[in-house]
Amino acid sequence: MTFGAHWVGPSYAWVRFAMQMAPVAFICLFGAMLEISYARKFREGNVENAVCRMYVRAAQCYVLYAITVIALFIAGRYSVGYSLRTILMIGITPFTDILKFYALAIIIAPVLISIRLKWGLWPLVLAFIMIQMAHPLLEIVRYTSVEGKKDYIGPIIGFLYGGSNADVGAPSLIHGIALVCIGIVLGVATNAIFSAESQKRRAGWTWFAAIWAVSLVVSIFFWAETTDVLQKIVTLKIRNENHPFYYALGLFATTTFLLICIVLFDIVGFTFANKIRFIGTVSLFTFCFGNVLLYLQPFGPPAEDKWGPTLLYAAAIPIQSWIFLKLATVKNPQTFSVAGVVQSIMRIANRHLDSVTKPAAKYVASKVSR
Numbered sequence: 506m507t508f509g510a511h512w513v514g515p516s517y518a519w520v521r522f523a524m525q526m527a528p529v530a531f532i533c534l535f536g537a538m539l540e541i542s543y544a545r546k547f548r549e550g551n552v553e554n555a556v557c558r559m560y561v562r563a564a565q566c567y568v569l570y571a572i573t574v575i576a577l578f579i580a581g582r583y584s585v586g587y588s589l590r591t592i593l594m595i596g597i598t599p600f601t602d603i604l605k606f607y608a609l610a611i612i613i614a615p616v617l618i619s620i621r622l623k624w625g626l627w628p629l630v631l632a633f634i635m636i637q638m639a640h641p642l643l644e645i646v647r648y649t650s651v652e653g654k655k656d657y658i659g660p661i662i663g664f665l666y667g668g669s670n671a672d673v674g675a676p677s678l679i680h681g682i683a684l685v686c687i688g689i690v691l692g693v694a695t696n697a698i699f700s701a702e703s704q705k706r707r708a709g710w711t712w713f714a715a716i717w718a719v720s721l722v723v724s725i726f727f728w729a730e731t732t733d734v735l736q737k738i739v740t741l742k743i744r745n746e747n748h749p750f751y752y753a754l755g756l757f758a759t760t761t762f763l764l765i766c767i768v769l770f771d772i773v774g775f776t777f778a779n780k781i782r783f784i785g786t787v788s789l790f791t792f793c794f795g796n797v798l799l800y801l802q803p804f805g806p807p808a809e810d811k812w813g814p815t816l817l818y819a820a821a822i823p824i825q826s827w828i829f830l831k832l833a834t835v836k837n838p839q840t841f842s843v844a845g846v847v848q849s850i851m852r853i854a855n856r857h858l859d860s861v862t863k864p865a866a867k868y869v870a871s872k873v874s875r
Contacts, residue, residue: 507799509807510815518735525738529755530762531603531788532681535610536617536688537695544618544692553870556615560862560869561855563611568854569793570604576797590657597660597673600796604789605664606681613682619873621689626712629686636683637749643668667747675744680752687716687756691763698767717760723753787826794829795822 511517546555571592578588583596590596594605620628647668650656656671663673667680676684690712697709727750728734737743743751769775784791798821804814831844833851838844 507802507807507818508804508811508815509809510811511809515732515735518739521739522735523758525741525744525751526755526758528603528676528744529684529752530759532606532610532676532684533688533691533756533759535607536685536690537692538688539614539618539685540621540689540692541696543614544622544689547618547622547874552615552874553867556870556873557859557863557866559611559614560866561858563608564858564862565855566604566608566611566789568858569789570598570601570608572793573598573601573604573796573800576800580800582800594664595657595661597663597671600799601792602664602674604792606676606678607789609678610681610685614685615869615873617682617685617689621693626690626693629689633683633687636679637752640747640749643747667745672745674741675747675751677747680747684752684756691716691760695763695767699771713760713764716756717764720753720757720760723749724757727753783827783830784823787830790829791822791826794825798822798825 543555543559546552574583574588574591574596577583577591577598578585583591587596591598598605617629643666647670648659648662649670650659656669659669659671660673663669663671663677665678667673667675667677694709694712694716697705697712700706700709727748734743738751738754770778798818802814802818804811829847832847833844835842835844835848838848840849
């Protein structure tokens with residue numbers, strides 16, 4: 506999108522189709538991470554420590570989001586006023602609203618984990634289903650701004666539930682939280698698959714099979730003429746409407762991808778992808794500084810023939826993330842070396858974020874641990 510380079514034909518449409526499944530996969534994996542990484546700490550009684558860590562991560566997401574907005578201002582794409590509104594979460598960014606979503610989703614996450622531990626998985630499953638079924642009702646309360654005037658309300662409503670014409674990219678906050686809920690279920694199922702107890706393993710596979718089958722059936726139900734579906738996916742029409750069809754397709758793709766990875770890497774034991782696992786480790790850095798590179802690119806507006814910049818940035822963004830990981834993991838670096846400076850900045854930032862978020866984290870922990 507940044508450079509506009511593409512080829513003509515159905516193969517490009519299918520590539521874009523696959524790329525549009527990524528937001529659902531990212532958010533579902535975020536939900537699975539909550540179960541795998543944090544629910545265990547809740548069960549062990551380390552609720553306050555877990556919530557403190559989560560809220561520091563939420564603050565990191567917000568700071569990284571603000572950095573991307575500053576980059577848009579430096580690039581001359583946003584005014585001072587709109588930059589400030591966007592930093593206050595009432596504006597729109599081209600690619601990095603996902604960081605804004607993560608910041609808010611992590612704040613809500615302790616409540617979701619508490620619900621899962623107290624009442625099981627069905628409340629989360631029902632929440633996901635009910636939000637999808639509410640699509641016609643949300644369309645009824647859709648807000649349309651007056652053409653030609655500044656729209657202060659539309660971006661907020663669009664981000665909260667997708668009900669505006671402000672061109673806010675989906676998933677909305679409530680649809681994203683629905684994906685987090687189903688992601689927690691997938692995390693539980695993944696843990697169960699590797700349990701020593703055969704009953705738990707069967708339950709894990711059953712959850713996977715049920716989610717995969719239902720998402721496939723719903724996708725088939727909404728699938729019409731293939732060319733029309735591809736066109737609506739590529740142009741983001743179905744996605745930005747927060748239509749249940751998009752979430753069914755995304756959930757089918759996510760569960761299929763997870764099952765393939767579990768079979769290949771955990772059961773069969775393939776290791777050929779180990780060298781690119783760093784991408785997941787530094788995903789927040791990539792969401793921020795990868796997009797900063799795109800916002801500050803010097804190659805001008807999009808054009809079909811801009812393959813040079815496209816390929817250059819396709820290589821530069823992961824290389825940048827890999828370099829950051831290497832610098833951040835150097836042991837005992839010299840104080841004024843590049844690694845030393847990077848790690849010092851990270852320590853100072855995290856220390857301040859911890860002091861800012863700790864009161865709220867302690868309060869929330871005291872409530873969800875009851």
